[in-house]
Amino acid sequence: xxxxxPAKRLRIFTAxxxxxxxxxxxRLFQVQVLLAADINKESLASRxxxxxxxxxxxxxxxxxxxxxxxxxxxxxxxxxxxxxAPIQKTVDGVKVEIPVSQLVSQIAGILAMTPExxxxxxxxxxxxxxxKRGVDSKTYDQIKKLGIYWLYYDKRSSRTYPSGAxxxxxxxxxxxxxxxxxxxxxxxQKCLAGKDGTESFEKSEDWVKIPDSVVTTTQxxxxxxxxxxxxxxxxxxxxxxxxxxxxxxxxxxATAVVIEVKTGKILVAAEAPTMDPxxxxxxxxxxxxxxxxxxxxxxxxxxxxxxxxxxxxxxxxTPATQIVAPFSWKIxxxxxxxxxxxxxxxxxxxxxxGVLRDSSNTGIMxxxxxxxxxxxxxxxxxxxxxxxxxxxxxxxxxxIALPYEKWDGIKKYVSMFGxxxxxxxxxxxxxxxxxxxxxxxxxxxxxxxxxxxxGNLMRASTKDGKRVISESxxxxxxxxxxxxxxxxxxxxxxxxxxxxxxxxxGTAQITDAATGEYGNLFAISFIGMxxxxxxxxxxxxxxxxxxxxxxxxxxxxxxxxxxxxxLRTFRVTPSTTKSVNIPTEWR
Amino acid sequence: MxxxxxxxxxxxxxxxxxxxxxxxxxxxxxxxxxxxxxxxFGVTQIVQLFLGLTISQSAYDLKALKIEKxxxxxxxxxxxxxxxxxxxxxxxxxxxxxxxxxxxxxPVFLRIEDQxxxxxPKAALNSAGRVSRNTxxxxxxxxxxxxxxxxxxxxxxxxxxxxxxxxPVAFSTETIPVSPTH
Numbered sequence: 001x002x003x004x005x006p007a008k009r010l011r012i013f014t015a016x017x018x019x020x021x022x023x024x025x026x027r028l029f030q031v032q033v034l035l036a037a038d039i040n041k042e043s044l045a046s047r048x049x050x051x052x053x054x055x056x057x058x059x060x061x062x063x064x065x066x067x068x069x070x071x072x073x074x075x076x077x078x079x080x081x082x083x084x085a086p087i088q089k090t091v092d093g094v095k096v097e098i099p100v101s102q103l104v105s106q107i108a109g110i111l112a113m114t115p116e117x118x119x120x121x122x123x124x125x126x127x128x129x130x131x132k133r134g135v136d137s138k139t140y141d142q143i144k145k146l147g148i149y150w151l152y153y154d155k156r157s158s159r160t161y162p163s164g165a166x167x168x169x170x171x172x173x174x175x176x177x178x179x180x181x182x183x184x185x186x187x188x189q190k191c192l193a194g195k196d197g198t199e200s201f202e203k204s205e206d207w208v209k210i211p212d213s214v215v216t217t218t219q220x221x222x223x224x225x226x227x228x229x230x231x232x233x234x235x236x237x238x239x240x241x242x243x244x245x246x247x248x249x250x251x252x253x254a255t256a257v258v259i260e261v262k263t264g265k266i267l268v269a270a271e272a273p274t275m276d277p278x279x280x281x282x283x284x285x286x287x288x289x290x291x292x293x294x295x296x297x298x299x300x301x302x303x304x305x306x307x308x309x310x311x312x313x314x315x316x317x318t319p320a321t322q323i324v325a326p327f328s329w330k331i332x333x334x335x336x337x338x339x340x341x342x343x344x345x346x347x348x349x350x351x352x353x354g355v356l357r358d359s360s361n362t363g364i365m366x367x368x369x370x371x372x373x374x375x376x377x378x379x380x381x382x383x384x385x386x387x388x389x390x391x392x393x394x395x396x397x398x399x400i401a402l403p404y405e406k407w408d409g410i411k412k413y414v415s416m417f418g419x420x421x422x423x424x425x426x427x428x429x430x431x432x433x434x435x436x437x438x439x440x441x442x443x444x445x446x447x448x449x450x451x452x453x454x455g456n457l458m459r460a461s462t463k464d465g466k467r468v469i470s471e472s473x474x475x476x477x478x479x480x481x482x483x484x485x486x487x488x489x490x491x492x493x494x495x496x497x498x499x500x501x502x503x504x505x506g507t508a509q510i511t512d513a514a515t516g517e518y519g520n521l522f523a524i525s526f527i528g529m530x531x532x533x534x535x536x537x538x539x540x541x542x543x544x545x546x547x548x549x550x551x552x553x554x555x556x557x558x559x560x561x562x563x564x565x566x567l568r569t570f571r572v573t574p575s576t577t578k579s580v581n582i583p584t585e586w587r
Numbered sequence: 588m589x590x591x592x593x594x595x596x597x598x599x600x601x602x603x604x605x606x607x608x609x610x611x612x613x614x615x616x617x618x619x620x621x622x623x624x625x626x627x628f629g630v631t632q633i634v635q636l637f638l639g640l641t642i643s644q645s646a647y648d649l650k651a652l653k654i655e656k657x658x659x660x661x662x663x664x665x666x667x668x669x670x671x672x673x674x675x676x677x678x679x680x681x682x683x684x685x686x687x688x689x690x691x692x693x694p695v696f697l698r699i700e701d702q703x704x705x706x707x708p709k710a711a712l713n714s715a716g717r718v719s720r721n722t723x724x725x726x727x728x729x730x731x732x733x734x735x736x737x738x739x740x741x742x743x744x745x746x747x748x749x750x751x752x753x754x755p756v757a758f759s760t761e762t763i764p765v766s767p768t769h
Contacts, residue, residue, distance in 0.1 A: 067671075072664055137664040138729065162671035164725020236676040236723060243722040278726035497693070498706055568694050574705045 047202040047213070054157050055194025058223030060171060060184055062232035063267070063448070067162055069171055069185070069277070071223075074158035075140040077111065077131045081124040083150040103148055110142045111135065134158060134176075159185075165276040166236045169290040170228075170269050170446070172394070173277035181280075182289065184226060184447070186394050191450035194223035227448040227457055229265040234258065234569055238270035241561045246272045249524075249554045250547040255292050256562050257429040259538040261529065264433060264442030264462075267537070267566070269293070269426070289395055296399040296422040297544065300508025301359045302527050303380075303418030305481055306431055307368045308356055310379040313439075313473040316370040319353045319480050322586045325363035332369075333409035339365065342507065342551070353480040354584035357488045359505055361417050368416040376415065377404035382468045383431045383441070385423055390443040390463070399423040418508060429540035432527045435481075436502075436535035439474035440465035478502050479580045482532045486579060494526055494556040496564050498574035502535070503528025503559070505552035510545060521545040526555040530563055531575045539563045672730040676723070682732045683718040690716045 031039065060069035086097045101115075104122070108115045111132050121131045131151075135143070140153060159174045172183020180186040197220035202213030238256040246254045258268035269292040275283040311317035326347045328340040339361050348358070355363035368376065381387070386401030401421040402411070411420035423431075426444060434441040442465045449459040469477075481502035484491040490505050506525035509518040525542040529535040541559045548554070566572075672678060695706040 072668075073660075136668065136729070137661050138668065141661055141665060160668075160727055161725075162727050163675060164677060164727055165723050166676065166725075233676065236680075239723050240680070240719060240721070244719065276724040276726055282726075564692070571696070573696055573698065576705075 044202070047204075048200060049203045050198060050200045053197035053199055053217075053220040055196050055220040056157065056222045057159065057194055058192040058451070059225045060188075060192070061225055061227050062167075062230050062235075063228060063265075064231065064233075065227075066232045068167060068228070068230075068232060069159060069161050071157050072137070072160050073155050074134040074136060076133045076154040076156065077107075077135060077140070077143055078152045078154060079122045079129050079131055080127050080150050080152065081122050081129050082127055084122050085150070087148060089147070103146070106146055107131070107143065107148075107151075110139060110146075159277075161277045163232055163236070164278060165274050166232055166239060167228075167230050167269065168275040168277045169271060169287065170230065170292075171277050173275070173280045173288075182394050184228065187392070188226045188447065188450065191226055192223045195221040197221070221453075224451045224453070225455075226450050229260075229267060229445050229448055230269065231267045231569070234268050234566060235270055237565050238268045238562050239272055239274065241558055242270055242272035245543065245554070245558050249543050249549055251543040251554075252545040253286075253291055253295075254541070254543040254558065255295075255425040256558060257292055257425050257538075257540045258562065258566055259429050259433045259444065259540075261433055261436040261535045261538060263445065264430075265445045266426075268562070269446070290393070292425045293391070293393040293396045294424065295544075296397045296424045296427075297510065297523050298421065298508045299418040299423050299428050300506040300523065300525065301361075301417050302428055302504050302506035302525050303431075304356055304359065304364050304416070305435060305477060305504045305527075306380060306383050307364055307376065307416045308352055308480060309435060309469050309473055309477040310371055310376055311352065311367060312476050313379070313469040314371050314375065317352050317367055319351065319476050319582045320586075321352045321367065323350055323352070323355065323363050323366050324348070325350045325355060325358075325360040325366070327362070329362040329365060331365070331410055331413045334413065335409060337410050339414065349586045351583050351586060353483050353582045356480050356504065357483050357491070357584050359484075359488075359507075364416050365413045369413075373404050373407055373412045373415075377407070379468070380415070380421070382466070383434060384427045385421060389426065389430065391426075391446050393446065397424050399427060418506065425540055425542050428525070428527060428542075429538055432504075432529060432538045432540065434468050435474050435477050436529040436538055437465065437474075438471045439467055439469040441468045478529070478532055478535065479582055481529075482579045483582060483584055485528065487584060490552045490556060493553060494528055494559050494563075496530060496560055496567065499530050499567060499572075500532035500575040500577070500579055501528050501530045501563065502532040505556070506542075507551045520550075521547065522550050524550070524552050524555045526552050526559040528559055528563060530567060531572065532579065533575055533577050536570070536572055537563070537566050539566065668727070669730045672728050673732060675725060675728060677721040677725050677728055678730075678732055680718060680721040682734060684720040685734055688718045690718055692716050 057071040059067050059071075062068055084100060086099050087103065088095055088097055090096075100122075104115050104118045107113075108118045111118070113132065118131060121129050134156075143151065144153070157178070159178075161168070161171060161173075170183055172185035172187075173181055174185060175181055180189050180192075185192065197218040199215065199217045201215045238258070242254045242256055245251075253271060253273060255271045256268060257266065257270075259265070260267055269290065271291050273283070273287050275287045280288055308317075311321075312319075324347050325341070327345050328338050331337045331339060341358075341360050341362055348354070348360070348363075350358065350360060350363050352367055354360075355367060380401070386399055388396050388398045399422045407415065407420070414420050430441070430444055433444075443463055445460070445462065447460055449457045452458050479502075481504055482500060484505065485494050485501045485503050486492070488505065491503065494503055494505075495501055504527055506523070506527070508523040508525070510521050510523055511517065512519035523542055523544045524546050525540070527538065527540040529538050539559055539562050541555045541562065543554055543558070546554045689711045691711045693706065693709045693711070695704060695708045697704055
């Protein structure tokens with residue numbers, strides 16, 4: 001017989017097992033059934049990761065495909081001050097401890113900061129502090145190689161302009177928040193801007209994406225590229241020449257615009273001083289805007305070409321029409337207002353061609369009087385005065401032009417030589433484009449087009465040209481302007497060896513803002529076209545408030561250098577014909 | 588854990604001998620089928636385990652590749668910035684100025700169709716045409732060309748020996764500096 005009661009022990013044991021089993025089954029039921037939804041949700045929340053897929057902004061390219069603006073990644077160097085401590089490194093097989101002070105010196109040296117600045121940033125007990133924002137890849141790589149575990153890095157998309165200030169004021173820039181400011185960056189935001197995507201997946205504790213986990217992805221859509229008509233090399237050359245001459249002339253600023261006559265394309269829109277869009281804050285406010293498009297001023301004698309063209313088109317004069325041009329002339333109905341020529345001279349027997357050659361104010365007024373004010377005003381408007389171009393460049397100025405009904409007795413006459421209204425450097429260049437293009441005005445073109453999603457260039461639509469003056473009037477005007485360069489006292493300095501060049505000087509008075517009267521500083525200009533027998537390019541140069549040379553002698557060397565470079569760049573064959581023989585004086 | 592006997596041990600008297608019976612073929616097939624199912628199940632589980640391990644390992648490989656891609660992207664960007672700087676107009680102008688290069692102010696054109704030459708060739712000896720140093724700012728310039736070899740004065744000196752067109756120009760016997768970008 002066995003001791004105890006085995007059957008009873010068995011029953012008790014069985015009951016215990018059953019209770020435990022029931023407990024487990026109950027708990028299983030609770031977890032797997034009753035709380036399943038909540039637990040799944042909580043688990044998913046801790047496993048799920050949603051991250052943005054940054055899209056790259058489109059590039060801005062010049063006419064040859066050279067990149068003027070592109071997106072790169074820059075890095076913010078951050079620190080967790082609470083974790084700052086010496087680090088262990090193995091040097092030549094020996095474990096050494098590198099103290100924080102040494103690490104601070106190394107970081108400071110790479111980031112171009114002082115050790116004290118870095119030390120101040122890493123002090124404290126917080127989990128986050130920023131040491132430096134927006135460092136480039138090379139600097140980031142150098143910092144990472146230090147192997148400092150308490151440094152963290154945030155990557156962000158940033159804009160870089162590899163050519164620096166070349167066409168800087170045309171390109172515009174992005175502010176630290178990535179918003180465009182001015183120029184093409186702003187105007188073509190819709191084309192350039194990409195669309196960030198998102199990606200959601202489940203991660204393990206060590207941040208590895210769990211295979212077969214649910215992945216929701218909205219693809220990032222990169223921005224599209226914009227192609228400009230600007231030639232970056234020519235633009236650079238022009239900016240070099242302008243920078244040197246602004247210093248020599250002690251001028252406030254200077255611009256050079258190059259237009260392709262038969263297409264209206266803007267090949268150069270240069271100015272000095274200008275902005276490096278990589279560091280826009282280093283430039284003054286005025287240089288962050290494009291003076292070529294935005295600065296309007298009284299153009300002066302360059303407008304005499306338009307007045308002459310008007311006379312020819314209205315059949316009120318020919319290139320050989322004769323006039324006696326005095327040194328000074330009292331404007332009829334001008335309340336005694338007297339206009340003089342730029343230099344003292346006895347009355348001269350000039351033709352219309354001679355008036356342009358010598359840039360005689362009295363001569364152009366006496367001849368221009370043959371056309372009524374309204375007609376002259378209408379021609380100036382058709383040439384582009386008083387209205388913005390079709391470019392719609394951000395901040396573009398229309399210039400100031402009073403309707404002819406509001407012209408007083410003085411403005412009716414002084415408008416013939418470019419006083420009483422204001423235009424931008426671009427507007428003046430396009431006036432000469434019209435003359436050079438056989439009298440047909442084209443819209444200026446700055447952007448060739450924007451690429452589509454497949455990288456194909458979608459060219460911007462262009463309108464047909466508008467005839468402003470007859471072809472024969474344009475030809476005759478060109479012939480007269482060629483004499484300015486052939487024979488003019490100042491115009492000769494604009495001659496380009498080997499080529500027939502036509503052009504006009506301009507020395508425009510500038511109103512003193514304080515007094516409202518004309519001051520003693522001038523906007524000196526030269527606008528020319530070459531080759532005169534079949535004009536391909538217009539180059540328009542202005543130096544504003546030139547102080548060392550106060551006439552167009554300061555502008556013609558700039559014109560000559562730029563026009564020579566343009567003709568050389570595009571391999572324009574030198575002229576083989578001679579100019580037309582037109583009398584400039586009479587007996 | 589030893590098995591628990593749930594039944595009380597019975598006093599067993601020697602059991603009555605049971606007659607031997609042959610196992611029926613159907614029962615034999617049943618056992619075989621059961622073994623096949625069990626083995627198949629086991630194999631499937633092992634294969635699934637193996638696949639799961641492979642996929643998990645691939646996830647880690649993918650992570651490592653992504654890290655490598657980030658590193659390479661950074662390196663590509665560094666190299667790209669260097670190329671941009673070295674090929675920039677600013678660097679080229681500075682290099683040309685340092686080398687004492689003189690711009691040719693008198694280009695002569697050759698029309699290939701009829702081999703006509705436009706203009707009169709003239710040696711570019713005018714030092715006024717010397718290429719200017721760069722004056723156009725660029726904060727993106729992170730690298731500059733390092734010019735070694737022939738100095739600018741040596742180059743100018745040798746070219747100045749030319750006395751006119753048609754006479755051979757004595758070039759420097761020193762090697763022309765190799766472009767750092769090759």
